[in-house]
Amino acid sequence: MKNLNFTSFADVPDLQEWIKIAQNFKENPLSHESFGKGKTLGLLFFNPSLRTRLSTQKAAMNLGMNVMIMNVQQDGWTIEMEDGTVMNQNSQEHIKEAAGVISQYCDIIGVRTFASLADKKADYEEKVLQKFIKYALVPVISLESATAHPLQSFADILTIEEFKAKTNLTKKSKVVLSWSPHPKALPQAVPNSFVNWVKNTDSELVIACPKGFELNPEYTKGVSIVHNQEEAFKDADFIYAKNWSSFSDENEIYGKIGQNLEHWIVDEAKMKLTNNAKFMHCLPVRRNVVVADEVIDSQNSVVLEQAHNRVYSAQTVLFNILEQKF
Ligand code: CP
Numbered sequence: 001m002k003n004l005n006f007t008s009f010a011d012v013p014d015l016q017e018w019i020k021i022a023q024n025f026k027e028n029p030l031s032h033e034s035f036g037k038g039k040t041l042g043l044l045f046f047n048p049s050l051r052t053r054l055s056t057q058k059a060a061m062n063l064g065m066n067v068m069i070m071n072v073q074q075d076g077w078t079i080e081m082e083d084g085t086v087m088n089q090n091s092q093e094h095i096k097e098a099a100g101v102i103s104q105y106c107d108i109i110g111v112r113t114f115a116s117l118a119d120k121k122a123d124y125e126e127k128v129l130q131k132f133i134k135y136a137l138v139p140v141i142s143l144e145s146a147t148a149h150p151l152q153s154f155a156d157i158l159t160i161e162e163f164k165a166k167t168n169l170t171k172k173s174k175v176v177l178s179w180s181p182h183p184k185a186l187p188q189a190v191p192n193s194f195v196n197w198v199k200n201t202d203s204e205l206v207i208a209c210p211k212g213f214e215l216n217p218e219y220t221k222g223v224s225i226v227h228n229q230e231e232a233f234k235d236a237d238f239i240y241a242k243n244w245s246s247f248s249d250e251n252e253i254y255g256k257i258g259q260n261l262e263h264w265i266v267d268e269a270k271m272k273l274t275n276n277a278k279f280m281h282c283l284p285v286r287r288n289v290v291v292a293d294e295v296i297d298s299q300n301s302v303v304l305e306q307a308h309n310r311v312y313s314a315q316t317v318l319f320n321i322l323e324q325k326f
Helices: 015-027 051-062 095-105 120-124 127-135 150-166 189-198 229-233 303-325
Strands: 040-045 066-071 108-112 140-142 174-179 204-208 224-226 238-242 278-280
Touching: 015 150, 015 303, 040 051, 040 095, 051 066, 051 150, 051 303, 095 108, 095 127, 108 127, 108 303, 127 140, 140 150, 140 303, 150 189, 150 238, 150 278, 150 303, 174 189, 174 229, 189 204, 189 238, 204 229, 224 229, 278 303
Parallel strands: 040 066, 040 108, 108 140, 174 204, 174 238, 204 224, 238 278
Antiparallel strands: none
8 A cells, every 4th residue: 555644755756746736736726626525634733833734724625625623732631652551640541542533533634743852762763753653544644743844845845946937047046954043942853854855856955054053964965064154155046044953962962052153143144145045934933033134024035935835735745645545
């Protein structure tokens, strides 16, 4: 049986084909408005969300699906993720029953579960997502997991393709993923995924980050990594700003933020070094920490287009699962 889950770039059989499907949905969102009639999408959130929640719901509605949403931590029983546990402490329901029961009500299950940033091994084993995949009886899609955010990355690719065409870029586009400051420790899911997807396009990808903030080499193998942000920005066509905490396990600094790195903010002076680059960020973003107002408010900011494209990345994923399964 084909893999019907969607948790990473590895689940995309043909990116160019998927881009075409998504572009067609963008042109005509209701072209398949009855395709998912009678099918139900369940969206389970272990962590907060604005875009993923609403864009995935909108995508399902465009296909005629019903949608059920649950904030698992607030509204559900505390779920036990370990097998074989004597459940005489705080957890009230085992993932085996929880995932099995949700599968009785839903035809596809979406799960959002962030990294702990406390246990690198558990995060990179995707413990929670993998438990859902193991015990669910229906396809599972990632709404951002510990190490990946494929729905976001697919929307990012759609946005890059759209603006490459709009600006008539004749050269190979240069995309810079720039680490940017943040007061809290954030997971590596968005940048990991972004690297994984952009690597599989014809763009040149450069990662700019402070020393100590290199991403997992499994993702960045073959990608240029630069520690001088200004150098990286030169001649760039797209600047993708994102903070992430340390991947390193040296001195137990996995999941930690850096000190005195405020100067990594994306500001107008740095954007002037680029080839009139578009500014990208997955949002939510902390203004004047990650990016200066004058950049995110400029005509070159495409953050709303990225958020808009989240609908069509999700619609394409749901469409492909429905097409294969039913
Ligand atoms: N970019 C993104 O996933 O946004 P939310 O966290 O609001 O869903």
